[in-house]
Amino acid sequence: MxxxxxxxxxxxxxxxxxxxxxxxxxxxxxxxxxxFDAYAQRRDEKESRQRIHKMRLDSDTNSK
Known part of the structure; x- marks a missing residue:
C-alpha cells in the first residue's frame, strides 16, 4: 500500500x-x-515487471 x-x-x-x-x-x-528505500525499490521493480508482462500480453494479442 x-x-x-x-x-x-x-x-x-x-x-x-x-x-x-x-x-x-x-x-x-x-x-x-x-x-522506505527498500520498499520503493521493490514497488518500482514490481511495476516494471507488470508493465513488461502487459506489453508481452499485448504483443501476443496483436500478433494473432
Missing part, C-alpha cells in the same frame, strides 16, 4: 484526516529511511 492508498483507507475506515496520515508517513520515512 502506498502513501496515497494508506491515506484513503485511513480516511474512509478510521475517519483519520489525510493530512494527519501524510504527516505521520513523512516522519516514518525520516526515521526508517532504509526500510
Amino acid at each position: 502506498n502513501k496515497e492508498e494508506c491515506m484513503e483507507a485511513l480516511s474512509k475506515h478510521a475517519d483519520i484526516k489525510p493530512v494527519i496520515t501524510s504527516t505521520v508517513w513523512k516522519e516514518l520515512e525520516k526515521e526508517n529511511k532504509d526500510f
Whole structure:
C-alpha cells in the first residue's frame, strides 16, 4: 500500500484526516529511511515487471 492508498483507507475506515496520515508517513520515512528505500525499490521493480508482462500480453494479442 502506498502513501496515497494508506491515506484513503485511513480516511474512509478510521475517519483519520489525510493530512494527519501524510504527516505521520513523512516522519516514518525520516526515521526508517532504509526500510522506505527498500520498499520503493521493490514497488518500482514490481511495476516494471507488470508493465513488461502487459506489453508481452499485448504483443501476443496483436500478433494473432
